[in-house]
Amino acid sequence: SIKTINDLPGISQTVINKLIEAGYSSLETLAVASPQDLSVAAGIPLSTAQKIIKEARDALDIRFKTALEVKKERMNVKKISTGSQALDGLLAGGIETRTMTEFFGEFGSGKTQLCHQLSVNVQLPPEKGGLSGKAVYIDTEGTFRWERIENMAKALGLDIDNVMNNIYYIRAINTDHQIAIVDDLQELVSKDPSIKLIVVDSVTSHFRAEYPGRENLAVRQQKLNKHLHQLTRLAEVYDIAVIITNQVMARPDMFYGDPTVAVGGHTLYHVPGIRIQLKKSRGNRRIARVVDAPHLPEGEVVFALTEEGIRD
Ligand code: ADP
Ligand code: MG
Structure with a gap:
């Protein structure tokens, strides 16, 4: 499972280094980033930025949940x-x-x-x-x-x-x-x-x-x-x-x-x-x-x- 940005699937070490250099060193910062900002700041294609943000959100389980799920x-x-x-x-x-x-x-x-x-x-x-x-x-x-x-x-x-x-x-x-x-x-x-x-x-x-x-x-x-x-x-x-x-x-x-x-x-x-x-x-x-x-x-x-x- 994905616990740090190093675990992001299909993302090369070079891209990970770019993310860190651009200040996106945690899943949390990635999850709330905008794809455009991330793309520009890290110098990566927009589609890669979108993919990374989605993975980070999934990893942190950021989505709507029902109250019953929250209870469980x-x-x-x-x-x-x-x-x-x-x-x-x-x-x-x-x-x-x-x-x-x-x-x-x-x-x-x-x-x-x-x-x-x-x-x-x-x-x-x-x-x-x-x-x-x-x-x-x-x-x-x-x-x-x-x-x-x-x-x-x-x-x-x-x-x-x-x-x-x-x-x-x-x-x-x-x-x-x-x-x-x-x-x-x-x-x-x-x-x-x-x-x-x-x-x-x-x-x-x-x-x-x-x-x-x-x-x-x-x-x-x-x-x-x-x-x-x-x-x-x-x-x-x-x-x-x-x-x-x-x-x-x-x-x-x-x-x-x-x-x-x-x-x-x-x-x-x-x-x-x-x-x-x-x-x-x-x-x-x-x-x-x-x-x-x-x-x-x-x-x-x-x-x-x-x-x-x-x-x-
Ligand atoms: P702090 O909030 O500063 O971390 P402590 O948890 O160290 O405080 O609490 C110290 C108190 O714990 C001492 O004043 C004493 O009341 C109690 N205490 C420490 N060691 C013993 C012991 N061997 N037997 C009984 N009470 C003890
Ligand atoms: Mg103490």
Whole structure:
């Protein structure tokens, strides 16, 4: 099946190179291009441009669908339990495949613990809330702890070494490296269909450090949006749950989008998905709130961070 522009049937490498040089490096950009523009920009015959656009649209399944088709597609979405019944309830069953889910919140609010727990829980059989799958863990802050994985696996009565073996870990050292890792993931996940979860903890810290302040906002935003779209696409194409984390201050943070946006303005512009805000409560209690999810009711729940992992 067609997953990148390199897979377009009957299109030579020379033409593919022309497309890339002209800025049409993804199926998405091709699918929404006009045949005339594409033909001129890439220096290819109009008929070739038309053919390429049609292939890209077919590959992305861009067409009218009936509501029933949409329903059936949605029913294929699978869920991974968080370990807390309350939190699962808030998420209508757990973290979804084919979707990017963002956990955002202040330091210590439980983002990294949730990433660890889901990397373990994805391995559970479906009847226990997992997908019998593997996890990819991209760590940008150096906060991954194998000891936590051991504790969580043990608490679930799982084979510890087996669980550890099913988590592919990589430390991303800067934004370019982080982006390159996700570029390469396409190959890894297409070769290993048992990968059902991709974690990026945190997705924003390198971008924040390397592109500080307002003067860098435009370029930072552009790079980050592209990165997030790529992650979203991996989720959709390979039926994977993607989790990203984003540390935000207790005050309204101006990291995403327009810095003039007021309170609550840390929105992932243009990027679809589910956003969950985490807040500290008393002791080991944490509060989770779903923010502007199209299909989930608004509300908040309390869960606990324990030695064994995420619990009620
Ligand atoms: P962040 O949102 O900054 O990623 P974390 O997910 O790292 O936050 O959460 C840190 C919190 O997790 C700690 O403050 C503590 O409450 C809890 N925690 C971490 N390790 C353990 C453990 N071994 N046993 C119990 N709770 C733990
Ligand atoms: Mg963390």
